[in-house]
Amino acid sequence: MNELSEVAKFVCGLDYDGLPAEVIESAKYPIIDCLGVAVAGLEDDCSRIAAEWVESMAGGEEATLFYAFKRSAAAWTALANGTAAHALDFDDVSFRMMGHPSVALVPAIVALGEVLSSPGKECLLSYVAGLEVAAKTGAALGGNSYMLGWHHTSTLGALGAAASCGKLLGLDEERMACALGISCSLANGLRCNFGTMTKPLHAGMAAMNGVMAAQLAARGFTSNPDALFGENGFARAFSDDADKAQELLDTLGEPYELLDPGLSFKPYPCCRGPQGAIDAALAAREEALATGSIGAAEIKGVECRVPAWLRSVLTYHEPRTGTEGKFSLEFCVTSALLEGGVGVGQFRDEVVTSPPIVETIAKFDWQDLEGDLTSPFASEVIVTLAGGRKAVGKAEKPLGEPGNPMSEEQIDAKYLECVGSIIDAEVAERTLAMLKGLDGLEDINTLVEAYRGQA
Amino acid sequence: MNELSEVAKFVCGLDYDGLPAEVIESAKYPIIDCLGVAVAGLEDDCSRIAAEWVESMAGGEEATLFYAFKRSAAAWTALANGTAAHALDFDDVSFRMMGHPSVALVPAIVALGEVLSSPGKECLLSYVAGLEVAAKTGAALGGNSYMLGWHHTSTLGALGAAASCGKLLGLDEERMACALGISCSLANGLRCNFGTMTKPLHAGMAAMNGVMAAQLAARGFTSNPDALFGENGFARAFSDDADKAQELLDTLGEPYELLDPGLSFKPYPCCRGPQGAIDAALAAREEALATGSIGAAEIKGVECRVPAWLRSVLTYHEPRTGTEGKFSLEFCVTSALLEGGVGVGQFRDEVVTSPPIVETIAKFDWQDLEGDLTSPFASEVIVTLAGGRKAVGKAEKPLGEPGNPMSEEQIDAKYLECVGSIIDAEVAERTLAMLKGLDGLEDINTLVEAYRGQA
Structure with missing residues (x-):
């Protein structure tokens, strides 16, 4: 049963004329009351700062949307560019953060940097700052938050982006703590929305939240300077675990995350899961080409061995769309064998459903890879070709991981x-x-x- | 130790020239990589919709900020007006939601209603819809989420505001489910920020998130239609409790929250904690006035009995500012006794520290109220006056609660x-x-x- 749809159904089904009259009458009071206190609250500092900040952006063509390269306010621009940056699931990964750091940080830095005319050096520095905060906080808190359903790209990304933007704005320590404290309250994003447009939106939200937190803090907005590990704070709410403060502090910059372990870059625009198998398939293709050609008609069978856990991730065995293809071991391997590369252009509906691909997927044999594995993505591909030829490819650690970096x-x-x-x-x-x-x-x-x- | 300040200190202390050269070099790759995939992602639908939505608001003077009554984009306007509406902590309360519903709903409805030229009836209807979703979801999930540190005004408020805005936009069931699913990912706000400007910001965020979720859904954005109770969804992440779906569904509109139990309105612009004692103090004042006058010089002692749990809430015994006065039993009671009313104008620094108030607070005797209490806010005030006069006031349930509503x-x-x-x-x-x-x-x-x- 899909409860949310039921809720939606209820809401959609509400009809003014069907409501009891006393419900309508009763609804006026909270509206009156709320508008009254809203106006009364205007003289409070928080109201002034929030409104002035909003007003400063309303007509603000201050940063450039990658989409059509038009301009918008910096915070909104960060939202849109961050969403675009995560749209393909082709962006970098920090396994310690358990998320995608750059799609939260870079759109925020570029949008705010445009407003500030920041030099490249400051952009680089603010990237380093944001990555340290996001990745080290993630490493300290561990996986509990992810298991509870949080998407770290967005939750930790907001903290990181706030640190980056605060750095770019040159906030002092008090203001920086305030920016981070605001970002703790802004952090959001649930894993249930993986596989929908809201997943890339999470990256955009993190970027926007970073710009917003830093800009509000710069204007004098206040937050709890102990919002990260304090009572009712970030660590407790997101991971029910608030005792890792020292671990975080001990590891910030020691070593720099970029140096050890470094980030993981994706050579192929799809889920990380099949990327080792793609490497193996490309190696098998090379071997096959040494003794002849390799086409759909020549392939008699494809045996692919990957670690058993990938069965729960790569669930599209007969993909019908480009997006499904991104989470299909069968498509990724087949595409690599037949095309000799796996690029953006291949994750299109018409490629995924083309006859040579479909024909080859029908000969696919998925086996578990066992034994001592050097990587959770270690893979083997064995292709049996017409005339008794065989070609074998192995990948112990997929290209792009620390230890096997892209050049x-x-x-x-x-x-x-x-x-x-x-x-x-x-x-x-x-x-x-x-x-x-x-x-x-x-x-x-x-x-x-x-x-x-x-x- | 304040770890967040330490993090801030680290970030502030980062200096370009102090960074290892290889860190700078390494930082270029994620930036290159991210910009590459960001541009590549532009043709994805989610990028287009997000950017078009952002662009539609950039120059958008479409809704009216209460602050100076200028205009801004609807989503930003909802943010600013929602913040102002919660600035004084004077707005209504839903105890079942464990939060403040109207400051999330009304600013969203008014801002979006302005764009849509919505009739008053539709605004009322959308308020009812949003309140049902926010309050009934809160009631179903119970207090676990609050105990984990979440501020329901913002988390449940975002869901409610999305329902209100979706209703106002006339979304169909599929689009409404999508709006709610997006709002699940947007929901945020930590209780650690109570007592700072970020608490009122939570209300503004909820309002903005509602507008944003509904407008994105209306444009075709997708989310998981089972985001509320499904795997890795809202109920699990916020309360580690996902089995209350049926309870929610059973109670939506049955009865309407506005009818039973109804909302609680605050007659006095301060914490809910001292409001029963203020009622009791006003009654004692009436009794005292029947036999003479009541001034600081005439008051020999003020004994105030409130439930013991309020000691952990009303912690400012000698308040110095208006904001501290809102969480001071001594100030609220004294102010009621001397002034005969507790209004916005009294929560100012100069009133809180005025000689008659300070003089009377010095004669304050705080006692626990024991026995069978009809309300967690039940209170008694006994004033001893010059010449042996005594005046007693009691409040079993403070004014504004369901059962003792404001007229x-x-x-x-x-x-x-x-x-x-x-x-x-x-x-x-x-x-x-x-x-x-x-x-x-x-x-x-x-x-x-x-x-x-x-x-």
Whole structure:
């Protein structure tokens, strides 16, 4: 039974004429009362600051939406750009944070940086600050919060983004603590919404919440400076576990998260689960090509061995859409075997349902990989081809993980492939060069203007 | 130890030149990677809808901020007006929701209603819908979520506001479920921030989240339709308790929350804790006045008996500010005895620290009230006056609770007192008349324009 739909049904079914008259009458009092106290509350400092902040953004074309490269207020821009950044599930991962740090941090930094004309160095610094806060808090609190249903990209992302934005604004310690304390109250995002548009929205919310918390704090808004581990605070509410403060403090910057363990980058725009199997499939394809060709008609069977836990993650055995393909071991492996690469263009409905793919998926044999595994994503692919040929590929640790990182060239190529369908090749190359020299960029607006040239 | 301050200190202490060069270098990759996937994600529907929604509001002077009666986008307006509505802690309470429903619902309804030119009837209806969702969900889930540190005004308020806004927008069942599912992910707000500006912000966030969830859903955004009680959903995350779905469904509209038990309105702009004692003090004052006058010089002693649990709530025994006065039994009782009423104007620093008040507080004797209590707020006040006179006042259940409701006249007077320092008396009377005839108002803009005449 779907209870929420029942609730929705109830709400939709409410009808003015069907309501008892005394319900209508009774409803006037809270409205009167609320408007009265709302007006009375106007002289309070919190009302003034919140309203002035809102007003400052209302007509504010101050930051650039990646979508159509138009402009909007910084906080809203962070929301939209953060959502876009997580739309493909192709962004980086921090396993210690159990989430996606950059889609929370970068859209907030770029939007606010545009307002502040921040130099590239300050953007980089604020990224480091936000990542330390998000990832180290996540590592200290452990997985309990995730198991309760929280999406760390958004909850820890809000804390991280607030730290980044506070850093960019140059907040002092008191104001920074205030920004973080506000962000504790803004943090949100439930895992139940995985597989819907609301999952990418979580990244956008984290980015917006970071901008909002920092801007309110800069204006003098107050919060509890012990909101993270104090009574009724973040650690307790999100993980029912508030005794990890020392662990967090001991690990901030020691070592820097970027150095050890480092982030994990996805070479393929799909769930992390099949990425080891894609590596194995690409290796098997190479081996097969050494002795002939590899096409759907030639493939007699595909045996794929992956750790048993992936059965609960990769649940689309006969995918029908690009989004389902992202969570399908069968599609990802088959696509890698037949195409020799797994890129954004392959996760389209028409590719997922094309005859060679469907035909090959029918020959797929999913087995558990057993023994001592070096990675939870370790995989093997064995292809049996016409004429008795066989090709085998193995991946102990998928490409992009710490320990098997993507090369600089691979990251660059990923960027160019990503932006290629949206912006001109020349702009793509120019913005990549700016990003690679970000520490030398005097004003982040230079970068944003390069993108905006596309509008 | 205040760990958050330590975190803030760490962040503030980060300095570009002090960072290892490889940290700076490493920070470029997530930025490159994130921007790449962000641009690549633009063609996804969720990116388009989020950006179009943001863009639609950027220059949007579509709803009226109570603050200075200027205009802003509806979602931001709801944020600011909701914050103002909770600034004084003078707004209504639902004990079943364990929160303040109207400051989440009404600012959302008025802001969105202004955009939609909604008739008063639709505003009333959407209020009823939102209250049912917020209060009945709260009643079903019980107090566990509150004990974990969540502020229901904001968490349940977001659900309620989404229901109200969805109703106002006329969403169909599928879209309504989607709005509610989005609001589950937007819900936030921690009790650790009580006593700071972030507490009123929680009300504003709930209102904004309601507008945002409904507007995104109306544009086709998706969420999990089982986000309330499903796996990794709202009930589990907020209360670790997901088996109350049937209870919620059984009680929606049966009876309507407004009828039974009804809301609780505060006659005095302070914590609910001292409100019974204020009633008792006013009664004692009446008795004293029957036999003479009552002034600070004449009062020899004030004995006040309240339930023992209030000792943990009313912690300011010698308050120094208006805000502390709101959580001071001594000030509230003394103020009622000397002034014959407790209004907004009394919770000012200069009143709280005035000599007659301070002098009378010094004669205060706080005792526990024992025996069978009819209300957790039952109170007695015994005043000993010069010349051996005594005056006694009792309150079994404070004014404003269901069972001892404020009268229509008292609600009206509260409204007029609340708005009196901000808007003209004529506008105050005119808007009150409109609110009392809200079911006949053709367009909520008529009401808002009346307020705006003040600008």
